[in-house]
Structure formats: structure tokens, C-alpha cells
Amino acid sequence: MACFLVPAAEAVVTTIAAKVIKTKESRGEAVFDSTEQTAPEMVEKIPFSQKLGWLNRLLWGGSALLLFEHVWHGEVVPWFPFLTAAADPSEVTAMLHEMATAGVMMTVLVTAVWVGMLAVSSVMEKRTISEKQMKRCRRSVK
Amino acid sequence: MTLLITIFAAIICTILWYCSASCREMKVGILCWLYWGASLMWLVDAVFEYISIGAAYFTPAPADLLNDFYLGLSVVALGLVIWQVIVLIKDPKGVVREALFRKKK
Known part of the structure; x- marks a missing residue:
């Protein structure tokens, strides 16, 4: 009915957040996902x-x-109100129920997959960093 | 059926993106995001439908199957159109710019 509106709403929020964070990053106020990293x-x-x-x-x-x-x-x-369920008062409750169940679950699943991607990329970044540090150490020993 | 077609489209695009540098240059990654995003969302839809109708979910009526197949193909086509518009606007190989420049000459 209108389940896609929930992930679309999250997309609006994350797009704005990404633009704000990007502006801060370009200003030099680096926003990283981990504060434990050295320069x-x-x-x-x-x-x-x-x-x-x-x-x-x-x-x-x-x-x-x-x-x-x-x-x-x-x-x-x-045409207005764009959602056929919204035009019929008896279907509004069913539409809201679908948004609250399927819509929210869609958003949660996509966000969970993204969190998984963050975890994988973080591991890959750490590996790359440690490999580069090892190379630097070997060069300095030579 | 729509979910299945979209998942296959996502897998094919991901393989192309991973294996070919020219595909990456042509922004095939956009198609990966489009199809994976839709696949995840339709997966949730499928789970909810399975919860409500049970095993009947796996034995749809031929008319529904055909409609879903047609929808799946249309979704893949729409994804390709979105990708093509983005590629033409961003013009990663400079072909559009070159064609316009030639016309002006």
C-alpha cells in the first residue's frame, strides 16, 4: 500500500545527514566512524x-x-492524495499498519545490511593499514 | 517472481562490477545498489506474505506468476533506464561531450 514510504523517509534523513557530514569533512573537521585511530x-x-x-x-x-x-x-x-488507500478512510488503518510492519522491517533490514557492510569494510581497512605499517617497519629496518 | 528476477539482476550486475574495470567505469555499481535495495525490500514483502498465506506463497496462480514475471522484467528495464540516464548525464567516457563538441564545429 505505502510500505516504501518508510525507507524513503529514512533516505531523506540519511541524505541530509551525509551532506552535513561531507561539509564538515571538507572543512577539516574529520568525522570518522572510530575515534581510536591515530593520525x-x-x-x-x-x-x-x-x-x-x-x-x-x-x-x-x-x-x-x-x-x-x-x-x-x-x-x-x-493525482491527489497519490495513495489510493489514503482516499478511502476504511483503508487508512490497513495502510498505516502495513507501513508500521513491512515498511519498518524493510528499513531495518536495509540498515542492518549496511551495518554489516560497515563491519566488513572496517576489517578490510584495518588489514590494509596493518599491512602498510608492516611494510614501513620492514623498510625502516633495512 | 519479481523478487527472483531482481535478485538475479543484482547478482549479474555485482559480478560484472567485480570482474570488469570498464563496467566499473560505466557505473554499473549504480545498478547494483538499485537492484540490491529493491531485492532486500521485496524479501521483507515476501516474508510477510509467507507468514500470512503460508506454503501457498510458493504455488502462485499462473496469471499471478505471469503478471509478476512481467513486473520483474519491467523493474529491470526501469533500473536500466535510470542507470542509462545517470551515465549519459555524468558521461564517464566523455562521449556525449565529444558528440556535442563535434556538432558545434
Whole structure:
């Protein structure tokens, strides 16, 4: 009915957040996902705004294709109030219920996958950093 | 069926993105995000439908199957159109700019 609106709403919030964070990063107020890193290691890290961009793309991409599916099924129309369920008071409750269940679960799943991606990228970053440090140590010993 | 077609599209795009540098240059990654995002969301839809109708979810009526197949193909086509528009606007190989420049000459 309108489940795609929940991930779309999150996409709006994360897009704004990514822009704000990117502005701070470009100003030099580096916003990293870990504060434990030392200065040379920070150079290697992927900016958090870029990582948030992954979530944005997943959310916007999924929401766009789901919007098309809803148009296909006649649940979204190009005239006010745009949602056929919203025009019928008896269907509003069902629509809100679907948004609260399926919509929220979609958002949670996409965000959970993104968190998994953050964990994997963090491990890969740490590996790359430690490999580079090992190379530096070997060079200094020679 | 729509979920299945979108997942296959996402897998193919991810393989292309991983294996080919020219595909990465052509921003195939955009298609990966589009199709994976939609696949995850439709997966949730499928789970909710399975909870409500049970095993009948796996034996849809032929008319529903055909409609879902048609929808799946349309979704893949829409994703490709979005990707193509982005590629033409960003013009990673400079082809559009070159064509415009030639016309002006």
C-alpha cells in the first residue's frame, strides 16, 4: 500500500545527514566512524559520508523500484492524495499498519545490511593499514 | 517472481562490477545498489506474505506468476533506464561531450 514510504523517509534523513557530514569533512573537521585511530591511520580510512552514501543508494534505489511496483498495482496514482488507500478512510488503518510492519522491517533490514557492510569494510581497512605499517617497519629496518 | 528476477539482476550486475574495470567505469555499481535495495525490500514483502498465506506463497496462480514475471522484467528495464540516464548525464567516457563538441564545429 505505502510500505516504501518508510525507507524513503529514512533516505531523506540519511541524505541530509551525509551532506552535513561531507561539509564538515571538507572543512577539516574529520568525522570518522572510530575515534581510536591515530593520525596516519586516519588517512587510510574511508570517510563516513561516503559510507553513508552506500545506505542512501540502497534506500533510494529500493524505494524507487518499489514505487514503480506500487504504481503497477494501482496503489499509487499521479493525482491527489497519490495513495489510493489514503482516499478511502476504511483503508487508512490497513495502510498505516502495513507501513508500521513491512515498511519498518524493510528499513531495518536495509540498515542492518549496511551495518554489516560497515563491519566488513572496517576489517578490510584495518588489514590494509596493518599491512602498510608492516611494510614501513620492514623498510625502516633495512 | 519479481523478487527472483531482481535478485538475479543484482547478482549479474555485482559480478560484472567485480570482474570488469570498464563496467566499473560505466557505473554499473549504480545498478547494483538499485537492484540490491529493491531485492532486500521485496524479501521483507515476501516474508510477510509467507507468514500470512503460508506454503501457498510458493504455488502462485499462473496469471499471478505471469503478471509478476512481467513486473520483474519491467523493474529491470526501469533500473536500466535510470542507470542509462545517470551515465549519459555524468558521461564517464566523455562521449556525449565529444558528440556535442563535434556538432558545434
